[in-house]
Amino acid sequence: MIRSDRRSWPLAIGLALLAGYVDAIGFQHLGGYFVSFMSGNGTMLAVHLVRPGPADGGVAMLAMLLALFVGGVMGGTLIRLVLPRGGQAAVLVLVALLLGLAGLDARLGWGMAVAMGAANATFERDGEVSIGVTYMTGTLVKIGQHLAQAVAGRERWRWLPYTLLWAGFVVGAGLGAWLYPFWGMAALHGAGIGALAAAAVAWRWRPAA
Incomplete structure (x- = not known):
């Protein structure tokens, strides 16, 4: 998340919140x-x-989830390749549709x-993910790196957007944990609506032809 991405920070933080929300719901729903x-x-x-347990179905579940996630990355990336201008919005519409159906x-x-x-295909540069919105370990590494830079007197505030990204994910997870029992x-309908709102923002910010 570098300076050229500054306009994308609010959208990225919102999607991190959405990812935390969905992850908490999925975690509870799938046990x-x-x-x-x-x-x-x-x-x-x-x-x-x-260390398999007796009649352990965990391996099959975990393998399926990993395969589905990778399939989602592939699908989102293919959309971005086919639709270079409106691909970001189209990916988010797909996300909204999938979450709505699950709900x-x-x-x-x-x-x-x-x-x-x-x-994760929402933010790409040169075919690679530029801002990861569903995994936060790399974000925590960035926070630590940029805090070190700030302590050394360089780039004083570059840790802030990464911290907000991480905080968005945690807040979203808290909301998902709170609402799922009710x-x-x-x-998930709330997440679907959020993804549609993000798609509208992405469409508005799509690059010129």
Whole structure:
């Protein structure tokens, strides 16, 4: 997230909030599996493979979630390649559709992982993700790096947008944890509406022809 991305900070923070919200709902709905935090799923997959429990279905669930997430990244990236101008908005419409369907029918809950993978194609530069909105370990590393720069008297405030990104994710996760016991999967409708609002912003900011 460099200076040229400054206009994108509010949208990125909003999407991080959405990702935390969906991840908390998915975590509760799936009984302790993540739909956004794939590093955690990777660690759990390794543990389940090395120390399997009796009739352990965790391996299959974790492998499926990882595959769905990667599939979502691929789908979002292909949309960006096919639609160089409106691709960002189209990706977010896809995210909204997947979350809305999961909110309507819990059997479509797998769409949460696909949506979270696709959301990472929102911010791209030269074919690579420029701002990751669903994984925060790299964001924490950036916070630490830029705080060190600030202590050294350089680039005093560059840690701030990364901190806001991380905080957005945590606040969203808190909201998801709070609302799921009351609304269940229907709480995803709020995330779908949020993704549509983000798509409208992205469409407004699409590059000129």
